[in-house]
Amino acid sequence: MQLLTTARNCVLLLSLIGAATSCNVFKKKPEKSSVTGWNYNDKTQGNFYVAKPKDINTAPGLVFVQGGTFTMGATQEDVMGDWNNIPRRVTVNSFFIDKTEIANVHYREYLYWVENVFSDTTAYPEVIEAAKPDTLVWRSELAYNEPYVEYYFRHPAYNYYPVVGVNWKQANDFCVWRTDRVNELELIKKGYINKNNIKTEMNGGGQENFNTKAYLMGEYQVQPGKLATSKSNPLKDAQGRPRTTVKFDDGILYGDYRLPTEAEWEYAAYGYIAENPQVKRGKKSRGEENIANKQIYAWKNAGFDNLRSTKAGAYQGAFLANFKRGAGDNMGVAGGLNDNAAIPAEVTSFAPNGFGIYNMSGNVSEWVADVYRPLTSLDEDDFNPFRGNVFKKVDMSRGTGNLRDSLGRIIMVPESDSALRERRNYQRAYAKNYLDGDSLSGVSYGYGITTLISDKSRVVKGGSWNDRPYWLSPGTRRFLEEDQSSSTIGFRCAMTHYGAAEGTSRKAQTGNFFPARRAKR
Known part of the structure; x- marks a missing residue:
């Protein structure tokens, strides 16, 4: 009898739960605007769609770099006498950067796409040629490097070696x-x-190839997929109908790949997060904001000026980077090769730094986004420093439906200086040469007359397979014209991180949150 009563009670309880559920008793209330009181994502109240914050997916190939403050610039004695990397404290916000340098196989994938999409050579005679790397960078009058000219970029043996012979413009196009x-x-x-x-x-x-900006602006029409036209599509318009196009604020699209700024590259190279051990504070842990030593190279210091692994074991004494030890010594002696690489090595060779990034010291030097000036550190902002801005807007004079160029990209033009006169934060669209000389003297860089520096000079960071140890320090900097290339220069991409600087998880928050306290009466 008791078992029968218990069973009846269970059935009654389940019935009540089912009824409550059908009456939406347990239905979660829609998120509500704190400024108007209207519901978000509610088809009865306009259906304003607000994507919920969730884990931020890291785009392919990238690693997260938690930002912070660091001393940017010289680490060792300025043996070159340039004095172009004066130490200065700056802050870099969190961002993403490639785990490795861009390899030959990655760049060949890009060329394969270009060769197929722009296969009509009569309409696009220069597109394919403009994208190809310059393999002649290996050539030398007094060296036998012809095999590298022919095979370094194409041979499968070099698939995952860093691409070289790519100029700054080509690297930038690859990012797009x-x-x-x-x-x-x-x-x-x-x-x-x-x-x-x-x-x-x-x-x-x-x-007619997909371009993110053209798609978002409605300038590129594409056949929608199955979800886009189905009732299960979570994206709806104001009438509650499935929305076939995605907006950036839907949280589906990634940001732009781009070249890292000089400050981002140098900060990522040091990997200082490994120098800041976590201390337990109740249920949470946090670093002590201590950096014990100014690092010389991209790996954590285990001793003074160490270029070899000092940890006891099988790797003790092994070189930590691919570089030139001295005149005529690119790889060591047979049977005891020091870095085991005569030319660039595979992009995942050698030990990663504190952020898990490979070859920030050695292998190949790398293009960064900045325009070069020797005294940049005296001019730039101390938050996200960068020189090279040209502020642009969409060229709307062409009319809607005609905003793309022949490659399918939205045409951007510099903002008009006349329209910026009343602004307080900037008054000119072209900022590459900002603060060059003073307005009274009219002093400026005279390229080819008084200097080799121009607005086309781009910063190159990190040492290469053919450089001495001095250039392996992330603080060193050189430059090359943006339309030139070298057998020692490659690149990697970066991406801006949106949201809390702490990390990419949904629990990451901006600022410190304390329990609310009720005021005393």
Whole structure:
């Protein structure tokens, strides 16, 4: 009898729960605007869609770098006598950067796409040629490097060696291409773009190839995917109908791949997070804001000026980077090769630094976004410092539907200085040469007359396989014209991190939060 009563009670309880559920007793209330009181994501109240904060996915190839303050500039004695890296304290916000340098196979993937999309050589005669790296950078009058000219970029043995012979402009174009390919694939996987789109593109699509900015502006029309037109599509318009196009604020698309700024590159190279041990504070842990030593190279110091692994074991004495030890010594002696690499080595060779990034000291030097000036550290801001801005806007004079160039990208033009006169934060769109000389003297850099520095001079960071140890320090800096290349220079990409500087998880918050206290009466 008791068992029968218990069973009846259970049935009654389940019935009540089912009824309550059907009456939406347990239905979560929609998020409400704290300024208007209207509901978000509610089709009865306008259906203003607000994406919920969630874990921020790291885009392919990147690692998260938690920002902070550091002393940017010289670490060792200025043996070159340039005095172009005067130490100064700056802050860099959190960002993403490539785990490795861009390899030959990655750049060949880019060329493969260019060769197929712009296969109509009559309409695009220079696009393919302009994208190819200059393999002649290996050539020397007094050395036999012809095999590298022919095979370094193409031979499968060098697939994962860093690409070289790429100038700054080509590296920048690669970043634009990578942004579009990653976002296009994301939209295909999510079901917002038809997967057959890529076939059309790769069949000589030309201008009709996916570009993130053109897609967001409605200038690039594409066949929607299955989810985009289905009732299960979470994106709805004001009438509650499925929205076939994605907006950036939907939280689906990634940001732009780009070259890192000089400050970002140098900060990431030091990997100082490994120098700041975590201390337990109740249930949480936090670093003590202590950096014991100014690092010389990208790896944590275990002794003075150490270029070899000092940890006891199989790797003790092994070189920690690919560089030139001295005149005529690029790899050591047979049977005891010091860095085991005569030319660039694979991009995952040698030990990663504190952020998990490979070869920030040695292997190949790398392009960064900045325009070079010897006294940059005296001019730049101390938060996210960068020289090279040209502030642009969309060229709307062409009219809606005609805003793309022949490559399918939105045409951007510099802002008009006349429209900026009343602004207080900036008054000129072209800021590459900002603070060059004073207005009274009219002093400026005279390229080819008094200096080799111009607005096309771009900063090169990090030492290479053919450099002495001095150049391996992240604080050192050199420059090269943006349309030139070298057998010792490659690159890696970066991406801006949106949201809390602490990290990428949903629990990461900006600022410190304390328990609320009720005021005393």
